Amino acid sequence: MNETPTMLRTWLARIEKKAQEVGLDFFPQEFVICSGDKIAEKEAYFGGYALYPHWSFGKNFFLGNVLYNFRAQFFPNEIVINTNPCRAYLLETNPVVHNIQIAAHVFAHNDFFKHNVAYQSTHPELIQAQLRQGTRLIKNYIGNPRIGERKVEKIIDMAHAVCYVVDDQDNFLIDFALRYFPKLEPVEREILQVVATFTHHLWPQFKTQIMNEGWATYWHHRIFTELADDIIHTFGFDAYFKALRSHLSVIRMPEGLRRINPYRIGFFTWQKIKQEVQNAEALFSIRANKTDFTFLDDHFDGKDFIYERFVRPAIIEPRLRKKPKLSEEK
Numbered sequence: 001m002n003e004t005p006t007m008l009r010t011w012l013a014r015i016e017k018k019a020q021e022v023g024l025d026f027f028p029q030e031f032v033i034c035s036g037d038k039i040a041e042k043e044a045y046f047g048g049y050a051l052y053p054h055w056s057f058g059k060n061f062f063l064g065n066v067l068y069n070f071r072a073q074f075f076p077n078e079i080v081i082n083t084n085p086c087r088a089y090l091l092e093t094n095p096v097v098h099n100i101q102i103a104a105h106v107f108a109h110n111d112f113f114k115h116n117v118a119y120q121s122t123h124p125e126l127i128q129a130q131l132r133q134g135t136r137l138i139k140n141y142i143g144n145p146r147i148g149e150r151k152v153e154k155i156i157d158m159a160h161a162v163c164y165v166v167d168d169q170d171n172f173l174i175d176f177a178l179r180y181f182p183k184l185e186p187v188e189r190e191i192l193q194v195v196a197t198f199t200h201h202l203w204p205q206f207k208t209q210i211m212n213e214g215w216a217t218y219w220h221h222r223i224f225t226e227l228a229d230d231i232i233h234t235f236g237f238d239a240y241f242k243a244l245r246s247h248l249s250v251i252r253m254p255e256g257l258r259r260i261n262p263y264r265i266g267f268f269t270w271q272k273i274k275q276e277v278q279n280a281e282a283l284f285s286i287r288a289n290k291t292d293f294t295f296l297d298d299h300f301d302g303k304d305f306i307y308e309r310f311v312r313p314a315i316i317e318p319r320l321r322k323k324p325k326l327s328e329e330k
Contacts, residue, residue, distance in 0.1 A: 005033065011100045014230075018223050019107040023280055026110035027124065028085040031103065033092045039079060040064045042089050046202065047081040050131040052138040052194060054156050077246075078102045082201070084124040086110040097231060097239040098246060101224045108219035112212050115288045118204035127201050134194030141187055155188055159195035164203070172199060207291045214266015215287060218274075221247055221267070253310075268309045269300050 012031055019026070034042070042048035044061035051057065077098070080088040088106040090099050113119050123130070138156075142149045165173040174196045178189065205212065224231070224243065232240045251264040270283075277283055286295070300306075 008033070008096050008099060011096065012103050014227070015100060015103045015223065016107060018227060019104060019111075019219070022219070022223065022226075023284065024107055024111040024219065025114065026086065026107055027083075027114055029107060029110055030085050030087045031106075032087065032089050034089045035092055039089055039091055042079050046198075047079045048087065048089060049081060049198065050128050050135060051198070052131075052135045052156070053142070054160075055153065056160060078106055080106045080109045082113040082119060082122055082124050082205070083128055084114075086113065086124070095235075095239060095242070097235045097243045100227075100231065101220055101243050101246065104223040105216045105220035107223075108216040109212065111219075112208070112215050112287060115284070116204070116208060116211070116291075117289055118207050118291050122201045122204060127197075130197055131194070134197065137190060138194065141191070147187055151187070152191065155191045156195065159192050163195055163199045164206075170200075170203065172196070172203075174199060204291075207293075208295075210262040210266045210269075210292045211287070211290065211295045212266070213262045214268075214270050217247075217250060217263050217267040218270040265296075265300065265310065268305075269296070272305060273299055 016029065041061060043064060044057050045051050077094060078088055078090055080086065086106075086109075088103075088109075090102060094102070113122075113124060138152060141147045141152050159174060162173040162177075167173050167176050174192055177184070178192055178196060184192070224247070228240065231243075251267050252261065253264065254261045273286060274283055277286075286299075290298070
């Protein structure tokens with residue numbers, strides 16, 4: 001079947017309607033269909049925020065392209081950012097069925113951004129305008145011969161070095177500098193403030209990664225499953241099965257014992273909660289009022305649950321034993 005952008009737009013509308021029917025509540029959602037290169041560019045800029053120029057973003061883009069070109073990693077299937085309207089980027093080379101599943105994932109992220117307690121001071125309706133204003137300011141400083149690129153770059157380097165160093169709970173070292181270093185030059189203070197604004201906006205995503213990714217994965221699986229008959233009728237069973245395999249790859253067991261898969265942990269923990277509460281209102285209340293620490297402390301428990309879902313069966317290789325020496329006969 002011809003998988004046209006028109007068909008994708010039709011299905012995006014269906015997914016949005018279904019997401020509302022199951023209880024998700026979100027900001028207006030915008031989708032942009034992108035090439036792999038554009039997705040890589042957005043990824044380098046933390047999802048497509050209107051960020052100031054800095055060498056570290058170019059480094060991210062270069063390293064990402066090297067990994068993609070050598071197939072050490074694949075392009076992200078989607079990028080979604082905490083803005084109002086919420087913007088998401090879908091990979092144009094994905095089959096429509098795959099992007100349908102990803103769209104359901106996006107609407108759940110959007111719902112999480114809107115309602116979770118950690119995001120309530122992130123100003124999603126203002127952040128892009130604030131960052132554009134900060135970007136104009138920094139570009140003007142770069143173009144000012146009395147300041148110049150080297151000084152601006154040095155200030156941003158220092159800001160990036162400490163931006164996520166936490167002083168006390170959600171108070172960062174960069175905030176401490178802005179508050180208690182009166183000898184900062186105006187140019188230093190203004191650039192630090194731009195970086196601090198983005199730091200505070202992005203910080204909740206680190207505090208809720210397992211919850212957020214698990215929530216999005218739980219809902220994309222549920223929505224996709226509830227629409228299975230229509231999807232199979234439109235695209236065929238093979239296309240539907242490939243999308244399910246993609247879901248399984250998202251929640252796969254990590255290879256190394258020291259690694260975690262936040263999608264897997266979050267997905268199975270939300271499934272466990274749903275079985276326990278049997279109440280949509282309670283499920284949405286947990287989504288709104290917890291961050292990863294309390295979420296896992298309260299719900300990721302029970303030896304049977306952990307061993308069943310998150311521990312690989314031990315593979316015990318037989319040890320080579322030395323053949324005992326025969327005692328010498330006297």
